[in-house]
Amino acid sequence: MAASSETKGEGTLRKAFGGVLGFFILLLIGAFAFSIRLFSVIKYESVIHEFDPYFNYRVTQFLTKNGIYDFWNWFDDRTWYPLGRVIGGTVYPGLTLTAGSIWWLLNNLNIPLSVETVCVFTAPIFSANASWATYLLTKEVKGTGAGLTAAALLAMVPSYISRSVAGSYDNEAVAIFALIFTFYLYIKTLNTGSLFYATLNALSYFYMVCSWGGYTFIINLIPMHVLLCIVTGRYSPRLYIAYAPLVVLGTLLASLVPVVGFNAVMTSEHFASFLVFIIIHVVALVYYIKGILSPKMFKVAVTLVVTIGIAVCCAVLAILIALVASSPTKGWSGRSLSLLDPTYASKYIPIIASVSEHQPPTWPSYFMDINVLAFLVPAGIVACFLPLSDASSFMVLYITTSVYFSGVMVRLMLVLAPAACIMSGIALSEAFDVFTRSIKLQLPKLFESPSGSGDIDSTQDEVVKVDNKSATDKSETAPKERPSKKNRKKEREIVETTIKKPLNAKRLLVLPLEASSVAILLLIIFGAFYVVHCVWAAAEAYSAPSIVLTSHSHDGLHVFDDFREAYAWLRHNTDVDDKVASWWDYGYQTTAMANRTVIVDNNTWNNTHIATVGTAMSSPEKPAWEIFNSLDVKYVLVVFGGLVGYPSDDINKFLWMVRIGGGVFPHIREPDYLRDGQYRIDAHATPTMLNCLMYKLSYYRFVETDGKGFDRVRRTEIGKKHFKLTHFEEVFTTHHWMVRIYKLKSPKNRIRGKSKKSKSNSKTGPSNSKRHSNLRKNPW
């Protein structure tokens, strides 16, 4: 008796020790996830990156200054002039509300952080939360060891780092956390059948809908999984409890968010959930009736019901198909269609096709973004099948669908990252299982000392007593202090609870001692490569704020701060109500930093408006001036990289302007700007190209820099070197000529002529005809 209680005491002590160790490991993982994302703050400064985050930052500023009611009802007149934008109804409020509440909480605790600091550091905080959520999710699927491994992998995976560095204040920063947490709660409900977790699941889904448009992935994946469970015969009451309340509560909560509104019940993205809702009720009814009737009566019931049921089903299906087919896109939104059919966007929606993030990824980008995990994922998929449970079938479905979608758009590699980490975590922990088990079982034979073997026998016996899961139990709560402690990261495998083995006594795999020790060594080196790659990617590849550029020259580090210089000039040297026109890439930054009204911005919701600006940039000076004048524009901003070799400037984007403009105004034709199908700006360029506004505004006075006008990006000398601007005047060019600001000249008061009287009569004639001809040529 004393011996058994003693061994039980030691067992609980070991479990407690494992629990505490696991807690500290999780804490360290969180701290690691936070700190690996701080490279840009250290190398540059605590600044918001890119373009979209500036909009979110501006919205958060408004929220903190004016309160939530004004934010909810905000109509923004500083953008998309003269249309304006309903911010309350078109923005996903999750991110801004999260950052706003963190700021409000901290300020009420008398920690006076500025809004910008909170915005910059929101993403790293939520990435730590995401790794903890990954731990919880993988623990539900496989166990604690796999959970810790998956959490560690997610903390570092480069694809997630790329969208959540400190300063990247974008929707995905909180959305990935919400995604993983929702999946965790769904699996938890599925495993326990508790309605409490179902409620929490619905609330977490609500948070996901608030945060990101990618919530449609959840509301299609979960019904797919339910259908899979039903079809493979795994229907259980827990499945019903996990799914049915989620659909009802989830649809209601999704309709509460103004961006989604009634789309939650009317667009095709949600129909899958309703369909599976009906199917699961039918299946539940069938199982219930089967339970209360005798088998003979049940067969009778089936025959009768099926004859009637099929007829009704066909009728309903016919109605549904007619309804859906009547809409041209079959009820799907453009963005969703471009995901399902990768060629859709390039054919119909050039704006979506023009964004570089929406291009399909190349093979090297898989290796760059998920590195070593690409090799571990297939092993994880196999491990999920041994044994197959509801949760592991869900994981297999998740990884398959996310691999498909990541192949459509580079941006969706982000959704692949958590799935890949979980699969790899499962694979790694299973592999470590086998190897350490082999070593542990064969090490006593190596030592061959009686006292040593006695100790080991007792520990083995105690392990058998503590975990009474299977007859031939040689499970892994046994101390793993024996394997080498070279890499502290691998100590996580020490705290593994028993994997759910089948109760029939299965012969466990034991490999030779040398092979398993070499294999463990190789796995540790493998992991080390992964860590090194992730830290390198975080430091070098994904930490550029893209609003400040640097280059290394022979005399040290050179910093290009031209963008902020230009916006600051605009802020201090123009009137508050002046309108600034530029290509849509710079809209958010202009409204946020320069605080001026813009014509088009990154939201790209109005294609015609963008096409108007594109047409203006592609037209000669006078028509362009007329277009801009009709929009009350005062200043035009262009980005030019020819002096310093900055490749993402407006001349490189110019063909997209032509295409988008030409899509709406047919007098702009792309072949007019190409010489023999080639896009050039040198002496052989077409006259349309050399006369268009974009060329003139980019290269005005460029020849004065080096006497020859050599464009470093296009690597040629420019075609037209000496020209004057008639309708625009240059007001500011930044230090490295990267941003150039021009002002529209006001129309002349007098028109030069010999005599006013005779000219006035004849003036109206030709000017009228000119106006008419202008009308015929272009609608302005």
Place this chain on the structure above:
Amino acid sequence: MNPTQACIRVHNWVLNVDDRRHRGGHGRSPSALLSGNQVLGMAKSNTTDAKALIRSLRSAYAATPISLKIIDLYVVYAITTAVIQVVYMGIVGSFPFNSFLSGVLSCVGTAVLAVCLRIQVNKENKEFKDLPPERAFADFVLCNLVLHLVIMNFLG
């Protein structure tokens, strides 16, 4: 493939039984026309089958405990209310669409939650024998609270 053969295929899938028995005179000669007597015989056997089915369903259902019957009555009441609302919407039009949605979804929602409660409280369910019914009821109340909070917000 005629409809009866399709039925039989589904029939087998549900029961996992290789059943070759047919009703009436079908199946022996799929292409032969049925005589009037055969059709009458088939209809009669169908109605007797239906009556037997309904009788057995009724007797089986009468055996359920009364607490579960109360929950079933509540579910039927909720669904009826939802149907009434849909009919009303069909007559009057769906103008405040959010009100219509919240009304119908609240009925459907409480029905679903009541079914979940019934599943958890039913003594015949082996999976939930460790769950005390008080806990199941508390979860039910909590979920309903959240549902109705959302409904009140969405009702407009």
